[in-house]
Amino acid sequence: MRVRIKFSKHGVVKFIGHLDIMRYFQKAIRRAGIDVTYTTGFSPHQVMSFAAPLGVGHYSNGEYLDIEVNSHNGRQDMIDRLNGAMVPGIVIENIVALGDNAGNAMASVAAAGYTLEWKDGYEVPSNLEEVVFEFFGQECIMVTKQTKKSTLELDLKPGIYEIEATADSIYMLVDASSSGNIKPTLLLEAFYSFVGKEFDPLAIQITREETYTDIGKNGKRELVPLDAVGEDF
Amino acid sequence: MRDYKLALSDEILMQVEKPARYIGNEVNAVNKANDPNVDIRFAMCFPDVYEIGMSHLGIQILYDMFNQWEDVWCERVYSPWVDLDKIMREKNIPLFALESQDPIKDFDFLGITIQYEMCYTNILQVLDLAGIPLRTKSRTWEHPIVVGGGPCVYNPEPIADFFDIFYIGEGETRFRELIDLYKEAKANGDSRESFLRKAAQIPGMYVPGLYEVTYKEDGTIASFEPIFEELPRTIHKEMVTDVSNTYYPMKPVVPFIKVTQDRVVLEIQRGCIRGCRFCQAGQLYRPVRERDVEVLKKYAVEMLKNTGHEEISLSSLSSSDYSQLEELVNFLIDECKATSTNISLPSLRIDAFSLDVMSKVQDVKKSSLTFAPEAGSQRLRNVINKGLTEEVILQGSALAFKGGWSRVKLYFMLGLPTETEEDIRGIAELSNKIASTYFEVVPKEERKGAPVQIVASTSFFIPKPFTPFQWARMNTKEEFIEKAYITRRAVMEQLNQKRIKYNWHEADVSIIEGVLARGDRKLADAIEMIYKKGCIFDSWTEYYKNDVWLESLAECGLDPAFYTTRERSLDEIFPWDFLDCGVTKEFLMREWKKALNEEVSLNCKTQCQGCGANKYGVGICTVDRTAKCEVVTESSNEAEGGN
Numbered sequence: 001m002r003v004r005i006k007f008s009k010h011g012v013v014k015f016i017g018h019l020d021i022m023r024y025f026q027k028a029i030r031r032a033g034i035d036v037t038y039t040t041g042f043s044p045h046q047v048m049s050f051a052a053p054l055g056v057g058h059y060s061n062g063e064y065l066d067i068e069v070n071s072h073n074g075r076q077d078m079i080d081r082l083n084g085a086m087v088p089g090i091v092i093e094n095i096v097a098l099g100d101n102a103g104n105a106m107a108s109v110a111a112a113g114y115t116l117e118w119k120d121g122y123e124v125p126s127n128l129e130e131v132v133f134e135f136f137g138q139e140c141i142m143v144t145k146q147t148k149k150s151t152l153e154l155d156l157k158p159g160i161y162e163i164e165a166t167a168d169s170i171y172m173l174v175d176a177s178s179s180g181n182i183k184p185t186l187l188l189e190a191f192y193s194f195v196g197k198e199f200d201p202l203a204i205q206i207t208r209e210e211t212y213t214d215i216g217k218n219g220k221r222e223l224v225p226l227d228a229v230g231e232d233f
Numbered sequence: 234m235r236d237y238k239l240a241l242s243d244e245i246l247m248q249v250e251k252p253a254r255y256i257g258n259e260v261n262a263v264n265k266a267n268d269p270n271v272d273i274r275f276a277m278c279f280p281d282v283y284e285i286g287m288s289h290l291g292i293q294i295l296y297d298m299f300n301q302w303e304d305v306w307c308e309r310v311y312s313p314w315v316d317l318d319k320i321m322r323e324k325n326i327p328l329f330a331l332e333s334q335d336p337i338k339d340f341d342f343l344g345i346t347i348q349y350e351m352c353y354t355n356i357l358q359v360l361d362l363a364g365i366p367l368r369t370k371s372r373t374w375e376h377p378i379v380v381g382g383g384p385c386v387y388n389p390e391p392i393a394d395f396f397d398i399f400y401i402g403e404g405e406t407r408f409r410e411l412i413d414l415y416k417e418a419k420a421n422g423d424s425r426e427s428f429l430r431k432a433a434q435i436p437g438m439y440v441p442g443l444y445e446v447t448y449k450e451d452g453t454i455a456s457f458e459p460i461f462e463e464l465p466r467t468i469h470k471e472m473v474t475d476v477s478n479t480y481y482p483m484k485p486v487v488p489f490i491k492v493t494q495d496r497v498v499l500e501i502q503r504g505c506i507r508g509c510r511f512c513q514a515g516q517l518y519r520p521v522r523e524r525d526v527e528v529l530k531k532y533a534v535e536m537l538k539n540t541g542h543e544e545i546s547l548s549s550l551s552s553s554d555y556s557q558l559e560e561l562v563n564f565l566i567d568e569c570k571a572t573s574t575n576i577s578l579p580s581l582r583i584d585a586f587s588l589d590v591m592s593k594v595q596d597v598k599k600s601s602l603t604f605a606p607e608a609g610s611q612r613l614r615n616v617i618n619k620g621l622t623e624e625v626i627l628q629g630s631a632l633a634f635k636g637g638w639s640r641v642k643l644y645f646m647l648g649l650p651t652e653t654e655e656d657i658r659g660i661a662e663l664s665n666k667i668a669s670t671y672f673e674v675v676p677k678e679e680r681k682g683a684p685v686q687i688v689a690s691t692s693f694f695i696p697k698p699f700t701p702f703q704w705a706r707m708n709t710k711e712e713f714i715e716k717a718y719i720t721r722r723a724v725m726e727q728l729n730q731k732r733i734k735y736n737w738h739e740a741d742v743s744i745i746e747g748v749l750a751r752g753d754r755k756l757a758d759a760i761e762m763i764y765k766k767g768c769i770f771d772s773w774t775e776y777y778k779n780d781v782w783l784e785s786l787a788e789c790g791l792d793p794a795f796y797t798t799r800e801r802s803l804d805e806i807f808p809w810d811f812l813d814c815g816v817t818k819e820f821l822m823r824e825w826k827k828a829l830n831e832e833v834s835l836n837c838k839t840q841c842q843g844c845g846a847n848k849y850g851v852g853i854c855t856v857d858r859t860a861k862c863e864v865v866t867e868s869s870n871e872a873e874g875g876n
Contacts, residue, residue: 020489020490085260
C-alpha cells in the first residue's frame with residue numbers, strides 16, 4: 001500500500017537541504033519501525049517519492065512524501081510512530097492512503113503557496129499592499145532566468161495564481177509543477193526590481209504553506225492539497 | 234521551535250557551506266539545557282571538520298558515558314570549516330558547542346581527541362576561536378581545563394605547552410575521578426595550579442606543565458623530571474579491563490549530513506595480536522580484548538533500531554582474529570537481510586570463509602579485494618613482521634578470481650628499514666603475479682565484464698613512538714620520491730603492466746608528520762608560528778602549506794632531519810619514554826634487533842612474546858596458548874621514565 005505523509009518543517013532544521021531530508025526520512029522510517037517496502041538487490045532502497053524540494057532556509061507547513069508499506073496498524077499508529085522518531089522542528093501532520101491510480105508525490109505537484117515575511121532588522125517596502133497590487137496588475141512580469149546552458153527571458157505572470165499582501169507580508173500561490181516551477185525568490189527579485197530596490201534574499205523568511213495537486217478536468221484548474229487525494233486507513 | 238537559539242545568524246548560516254555542520258539538533262543529540270542536576274559542562278572536540286569528527290567512535294563512546302552521569306552535560310565541537318573560520322575571526326564570534334550553542338570558553342572542560350599529527354594547527358584554531366589562551370601557563374579558572382586524549386598523546390610533547398592535562402589511554406576509566414576532583418577543588422576554592430597538581434596524581438593523567446625537560450648539547454633529552462616530588466615519574470596508560478562490561482553508545486548521534494562513517498559501528502575487539510613492527514596501534518592497545526559475541530549481537534540490533542542507519546560495520550584492527558567472527562557475521566547476515574541493512578566488512582583476511590561472506594553481502598562485480606602486504610618482498614615482510622606471505626596472497630586471489638572478483642587493491646609502504654631496490658621491485662612483481670594468477674585460474678570464456686585490475690598504492694613509512702621502529706631512520710623526501718619512481722618504473726616493466734595501476738602519496742606532508750610524530754617540546758613554538766601564519770586543516774591537501782612549515786621550523790632554529798633522518802642510538806632518551814603504554818622498551822628493542830636480523834615474531838595467540846602487557850592480566854594474556862611464553866616478564870618498567 002502506498003501512503004502519503006505530510007510534514008511541517010520549522011526552526012533550525014530549515015538549514016537541512018533536500019537530499020539530507022530524504023536521508024533523514026529514510027532513517028526515521030526505520031527508527032519508527034514502519035514496515036516499509038524495499039527494492040531488492042545488494043543495496044536495497046526504500047520506495048520513496050518526495051513532492052517538491054524545499055529551498056535551504058525555508059520553513060514549511062506542507063511538505064509531502066510517498067512511501068510504500070507492506071503492513072500497518074492504521075493511520076494514527078503510523079503518525080504516532082513517525083512523530084516519535086522526529087527531531088524537534090519536523091512534525092508529521094497527516095498520513096493518507098493512496099489509491100492505485102494516484103500519481104506519485106513528485107509527479108502530482110501542480111502548485112504551492114508561500115508566505116513571505118521580512119525578518120527582524122530588515123525594512124519592509126513601504127505601502128506593501130498597494131505596491132504588490134500594482135506589481136501583480138502588470139500585463140506580464142518578465143524575469144531573466146539563469147540556467148546551466150543559457151539565460152532565458154521568462155514571463156512569470158501566467159504561473160502566478162494568486163498574490164496578496166498585508167502591511168508586512170506577502171502570500172502567493174504559484175505554479176510548482178516540474179515544467180513551470182516558480183521559485184519564490186525569483187518572483188521576489190522581479191518584485192524588488194519593480195519597486196526599484198536591491199533584493200537581499202536574506203531579508204525574507206519564506207514559508208511554504210501548502211503543496212497542491214490539480215484535480216481539475218478539461219483544462220480547468222482545481223487545486224487541492226496533496227493529501228486531499230488520499231483516504232484514511 | 235522558531236526560538237531555538239543558534240550561535241550563528243541566519244545571514245552567516247546561509248552563506249557558509251553545509252550550515253548543518255553548526256546547528257546541532259541531530260537525532261540522539263543530548264540536550265540538558267534545563268536540567269538542574271547539571272554541574273559540569275564538558276565540551277568534546279575533534280579538531281577537524283564535522284563530517285570527519287562525527288565519524289569517530291571514541292567520541293561517541295565518551296559522549297554517551299558523560300551524559301549518563303547526571304551532573305555532567307557533554308556537548309560536541311568541531312573545527313569550523315575555513316569559510317566559517319574566516320567569518321568568526323572577522324566578527325569576533327566565539328567558538329560554541331553544538332548542543333547548547335554556548336561559548337566553549339564558559340565550559341568546565343574542553344576535551345580534545347588527537348587522532349593524527351596533522352591536526353595540531355587545528356587544535357590551536359579551536360583554542361584560539363574559543364578565546365582560550367594557547368598556552369597552559371596563561372590560563373586561569375576563567376578558562377576550561379583543556380584535556381588531550383587519543384593515540385597522539387603517546388607522544389604529546391610537541392603540543393605539551395597547549396594542554397593542561399593529557400589523558401593517557403582509554404577514556405572510559407578515569408574521567409569520573411577527574412571530574413570529582415574538579416568539583417572538590419572548585420568547592421574548596423583551590424587554585425587551578427593546586428587542582429592540576431592533584432589531577433597529576435590520578436593514574437593516566439599527565440600534566441605537562443608539572444614536568445621539566447633538559448636537553449643535551451646535541452638536542453637530545455638529558456632529563457625529564459616532575460617538578461614536585463609526589464608526582465609520578467612514569468605515567469601508565471589507562472585501559473578497560475572488561476570490554477564487554479563498559480560504556481558503549483546504544484544511541485549514537487545521527488548526523489543530518491552525510492559523514493564519512495554514516496553507519497552503525499560495532500567495535501568487536503580492542504588491540505591486535507599481530508605485532509607488525511611499523512604499527513603503533515598494534516602496540517598501544519595491547520593486550521587484545523574481545524567483546525562477548527552475545528553482547529555484540531544485542532548492541533547491533535539495538536543500535537540499528539535507535540539510529541535508523543542502513544548499514545553496519547565491524548571495527549577492529551584485525552577482524553579476522555576475532556574468535557567468534559563466524560557466529561557474529563552469520564547472525565548479522567540474517568538480521569540484516571530481514572531489515573534490509575547493508576553490512577560492511579573491513580580488514581578481513583582473504584580466505585574461503587571471508588569470500589563466502591563477502592559474496593553474500595556485496596555485489597562481487599562491483600567490489601574489490603584488499604590486501605595489505607605492506608612490503609614487496611618476503612624478506613622485507615619478515616623485517617616488518619607482516620605475517621602475510623606471497624603464497625597466501627596468490628591463493629586468496631585465485632579463490633577470489635574464481636568467485637567472480639576481478640579487482641584487487643594492494644597497499645604497500647616505501648622507506649621501510651633495510652629496504653633495498655629489490656624489495657621495491659617486489660611491489661611490481663607481486664602485482665604482476667596476481668594479474669597472472671587471474672589469467673591462469675579464469676578460463677578465457679569466463680572473463681566477462683571489466684578485465685582484471687590491480688591497484689597498487691604506496692605510502693611513505695613514518696616511524697612512530699612505541700613501535701620497534703621508533704629507532705629507525707626515516708627517509709628523506711628525495712629518497713621517497715626516488716623510491717616511488719623505482720616502483721613506477723618496475724611496474725611498467727611487468728608483463729601485465731596494463732592491468733596494474735600504481736598510486737603513490739605526497740612526500741612533503743609525510744616528512745612533517747615524521748617530525749611531529751617523534752618530536753619534542755621544542756616544536757611548540759614552531760607549531761604556534763605556523764598556526765599564526767594562517768595554517769589550519771594541514772591534513773587536507775588543498776590547505777597544506779609545505780613552505781610555511783619548512784620556513785617556520787627554520788625560523789625557530791629547528792632542523793627536520795633531527796627528528797626524521799637522524800640515526801638514534803639505543804640508549805637515547807626519547808621524548809615519550811616517561812609514558813608506559815603497556816609494552817616495555819626492552820621488548821621494543823628486542824623486536825627492533827629481530828627486525829634487523831629479518832626474524833619474525835609469532836602472534837600473541839600462538840606464542841607470548843613477553844611484551845609486558847600481561848601485567849594487566851586480561852584479554853589474550855589470560856588465554857592458554859599452544860606455545861608457552863618464550864620470555865617471561867622482563868624487569869619492571871617502573872624505572873624507565875627517568876633513566
